[in-house]
Amino acid sequence: MEDESGLDSPSNVKLLTFAEMADELCPYYMSMGVPYNEYWHGDYTQLKFYTEAYRLQLEHENYSAWLQGAYVYEAVCAVSPILHAFAKSGTRPLPYLKEAYGMKADKTNAGATEAKTEKEIQEIQALNASAKFASFMTQWNKRFESEGGGASGTDD
Amino acid sequence: MTQTTMDFEYNGKEYSLAYTINVLKRLDKSGLLAAIANGERPLTMTEDLFAAAFEANHSNVSNRIREEIFRELEDVSEDGSLLECLLEMINEVREEMSPKGNAKWRMSRG
Numbered sequence: 132m133e134d135e136s137g138l139d140s141p142s143n144v145k146l147l148t149f150a151e152m153a154d155e156l157c158p159y160y161m162s163m164g165v166p167y168n169e170y171w172h173g174d175y176t177q178l179k180f181y182t183e184a185y186r187l188q189l190e191h192e193n194y195s196a197w198l199q200g201a202y203v204y205e206a207v208c209a210v211s212p213i214l215h216a217f218a219k220s221g222t223r224p225l226p227y228l229k230e231a232y233g234m235k236a237d238k239t240n241a242g243a244t245e246a247k248t249e250k251e252i253q254e255i256q257a258l259n260a261s262a263k264f265a266s267f268m269t270q271w272n273k274r275f276e277s278e279g280g281g282a283s284g285t286d287d
Numbered sequence: 288m289t290q291t292t293m294d295f296e297y298n299g300k301e302y303s304l305a306y307t308i309n310v311l312k313r314l315d316k317s318g319l320l321a322a323i324a325n326g327e328r329p330l331t332m333t334e335d336l337f338a339a340a341f342e343a344n345h346s347n348v349s350n351r352i353r354e355e356i357f358r359e360l361e362d363v364s365e366d367g368s369l370l371e372c373l374l375e376m377i378n379e380v381r382e383e384m385s386p387k388g389n390a391k392w393r394m395s396r397g
Binding site (some may be wrong): 148149150152153154156159160170171172173174175176178179182 | 288289290307308309311312314315316320321343380381383384385386387
């Protein structure tokens, strides 16, 4: 029975010398933006930063592609009411997004932080507390007056 | 992180020896790296590696001066022997240039 792991079969691993490995890796790193001279004669410790930068760039590109797909999806959804053959006459497409994704949320967040500083918030809280206290006192006094009035009536 | 260098002063001049990928490729082509990898220890191995390390930052220094400096260097160092340091520098180049994947791994020693 043949071993599935392939340990008994002759190895297909290609043994590279350093020179061969360096030659093979040169285009690999050049595709990540490493200049030819930098690769052969420069500081090799920078290679990992190029690799990381390239990974981030791919991530951004992937996100952009996803975002574009999302916008296309929104657009198709918006016109979908008039896209089918049996749409009633007078059917109109839904309006497309007014703003790009994330813009509204950013604006509201920015507005909230702009509107109130910490001191202003403290002042508002103090005003609220004094207003609550004043209303409580008014109610208390009213109750006292009505109870006092009743009591004086019975005393007489 | 910057590359590991071997720094010293000789005759009032500062030297900073390092390897580049190009220098190591040339060393490999000469057969020296393969010999070392096979466990061989050529007589002039240390001197050849030392002389090659000038190529990165001091390529204009003549072979005669390189030999002179090599003979003058003290054999003992707190970082290990000269050969050990040079081999460490070579290994660093190989490690840094090898592409790495994203899968995390670790050793569990009992």
